[in-house]
Amino acid sequence: MLKPYQLEGFKWLKTLYDNNLGGILADDMGLGKTIQMISLFDSIKTDKPLLVVCPKSLVYNWESELDKFKIQIEKIVYVGSKKEREEIIGKIKSSKEKLIVISSYDTLRNDIDEFRDIKFDTIVLDEAQNIKSIDALRTIAAKSIDAEKRFVLTGTPIENGISDLWSIFDFLMPGYLYTYQRFKRIEERATTSDEKAMDFIIKKTAPFILRRTKKTVLKELPPKIEEVIYGKFDNESRKAYDSYLLKVKERIENPEVNKMEILADITKLRQLAISPKLLYNDYESDSEKIELLTNLIDNSVESGHKVLVFSSFVKALDLVKEKYNEDLYFELTGKTEARSRIDMVNEFNKEESTKKVFFISLKAGGTGLNLVGADIVIHIDPWWNDAAEQQANDRTHRIGQKNSVTIYKVIMKESIEEKILELQAIKKELFEQIVEEGDSRISKMSINDYKYLLE
Template identity: 30%
Template sequence: MASMQFNVLLTTYEYIMKDKHVLRKYDWQYIIVDEGHRMKNAQSKFAMTLGSLYTSRNRLLLTGTPLQNSLPELWSLLNFLLPTIFESVDNFEQWFSKPFSHFTGTGESNELTDEERMLIIHRLHQVLRPFLLRRVKSSVLDQLPDKVERVLRCELSGWQKIMYRRIQEGGSLLMEGTQDGDDAKKTTAFTAKGLSNILMQLRKVCNHPYLFQTQGYPIDFDIVRSAGKFELLDRMLPKLHAAGHRVLMFSQMTQLMHVLEDYFNYRGFRYLRLDGSTSADEREQRMFMFNAPDSPYFIFLLSTRAGGLGLNLATADTVVIFDSDWNPAMDAQAQDRAHRIGQKNEVRVFRLITNSPIEEKILSRATEKLNMNNLVVEAGKFHAKSKESDRRAMLESLIKMENDEATEADEALVIDNDELNSIMALTPSEEKLYQQIDHDRATRERHQYGAHFNRLMHTSDVPAWLKEADAAESLKEHVDPDTLAELKRKRKDVSYRDMSEAQDYYNIVQHAMDLQTIEDRIESDEYTSFAMLERDFKLMFDNAQLYNHRDSLVYHDAAEMAKVVKSRLNAYKKPKKKKTS
């Protein structure tokens, strides 16, 4: 490099930081960042290093998702490109945030008329237009087949309903375990396991109750019956396999992927797996194995974060999002593993959702983020041939669509076989095939299990140990009296613990916050300012004080922790004094 005998330096994000002492010395003509959304957090080490230590005449960001979660993320990208113009994130939010405030829960957008919202968004488009050029697949790939996404809802099983209720009511879960009996033989016991991250545990329950089985589980038909999504999947995969389709299945949880593998083996489906522990060489090898002509593999099971980037799996034409990401951009990137150059068939995306408050909330939040992206990016039509009249018409239609969504109640119907077949089938012959598979399966199960057999486990069918654990007397035996009294007091004082009072429950889920979520947001560089981090900590401590009695330990602990966090953050924000010699 010392001789300067090169035109382009191609490097990685890591080496930008590792070799900054060498690379920062050059006056670059262009700095081009692929996957530019990595700059969405202006306080991240990568963004600060590249933005402040490197000099260049021109800067360019390449990204498919300029707006993922919030306007401050968009400002971070603009701040990197033109730091002297986009200097203050607070000013940027103050100018443009009101039309989108109902997405963040402040409700300020309700004070605006549709015309006022359109005016502010139009001004934002004018600000962005000189700096944003957008190309979508449809503009460069006329022959790319369509992609159709459908949400498929299913019920929770009786097992899941008991566990879901137990977590909500007490923040603890009765689990099957073992203990030594008097005769030195192992006997079943039940232990109350404290749950530090309630939202994560509720998500695990919605996926499969076996995620809580520390003693293992049998690989039989109960793996299907005990989880609503598995029962729905068991009605889908045999049909897709029989019709010659191939499936990419994405999940957030590697532990769940183990259970899915057990199910695939139980049903005899050939599959490949890829997650964060898969090496780079193995990733490439498995991609070739799946894409090979006459490949025997029906399913490619991938973790959303690890498998959502850098893979071309266009030989699959069906995508199953088993559990959704809070960030819809992650799921969209996962879907594009199949919907890309080389795809010859229509791609169908099936998003599995249980009729549970937590998963409905995740879906709702993802929809809000997509709506914000539509208003800021899609409606701007940032390409050379767009007309002002086209942009205004699209913006009007999107705002009207938002209003329609707000007034129409979502019935959230669980899908039956006829509707499922209609959604899945590409042709009438496929639909007839799927109907025959349903008929054959029903006949087989009726002969094997009886006429009154239920595919989805009811509360009356759950294992005996779970029935015992769910009984009030069993709870008294295995939770100490002080804890039991505290749970009773909380259920009396805090109405959201009672599932019959649904509105209060929705409120607590809507504004829930915990340390694990804060840690995850820090790891994924979602915080673009100290103010955002402080807001989340404040929300967590306020919730603890709001939903616990003033005399409780939790209330006082929250107050003390709030003081400590505030002190630490203030100390970190203060500029360090330079030492004088």
């Protein structure tokens, strides 16, 4: 049974479909974008296949959602050995009835020659921020699919800048936002207080973007409380951090400095803010941040809560989880099998589960998972854009959550982490300006931008 706003979303999708148009369903994370799209699939009358492309981690989640809502459409998960995939392609080509094909972005990229031979009724890109890089092979592959209708699901159509929208619209309606170079010129004016340029972008894109936030449509959803906990370096960690910071500041003044080398240095500073152990194998002491994190987890579990712990660095997760018995936690990283993810999520969400903590790599598990069994979220380190963190937070602050959710960011004072928080706020303001009314990526930053981070 669709909620009223989901029914509105379905009708919006159906109107676009019936008029041979595509669009971006950009609802807040946790509002049920998948079920709205499944409802569209159920309504489509066609004898051609429908293609869903999603991150590898969500392939079986889509299969599970289709099973849950019991729609009478055959589904095929496109995985397996080369021979098994060839058999699936043969089945898709020979089918005379509507069926849903679910593939990951990487599998689509690898087998694009086989997919190009198939005429699809509709292609849907889930977590479409995966095609924001216009030159990436996965982007090129997705755009080359022969499909009559095209839709996109993403809670974050803008992560790194307005130009993210160009790549998505170039998938939906090639040429609608002009060439990339021309759109970039418009973007540059829009981001330097040219109101006409900003209005132009909004007017061009707004008819094809539907976004609702939890604040406006889920009045019954418990509150989300965000809190920053500041820590202060202990003496040894301070020395390690300051020593490396001095080297970076000296290196960045070299006119021949390589930006990628500076980026690597900044990554190391982020690691040092967590613990010198992330860089120096012979470092023995626990850092102040690790102690803060373990105290926070201990207090949460002892108070009857379940906890999600996110980090950009798997090794940082390792430093924290080594403090606990394996019976207490699950761990999800890029190495975790897709099937295992579903099993772990289901077990963790059971009220009687003995697993109270879920350690999650931000990139591997920041999207697509439903972890409403938890009501505490802890970020070991801040990421470059707020959107990625909000996606992680909304693994638990979503439909089905009965408790208020508390999100903790543990930030070391007088470190690069404080500057990253400032950068997040700038990007969040840009996102709301374009999308709500209707990380410049770190590698794109200038040397002066890097110097600002090191102040």
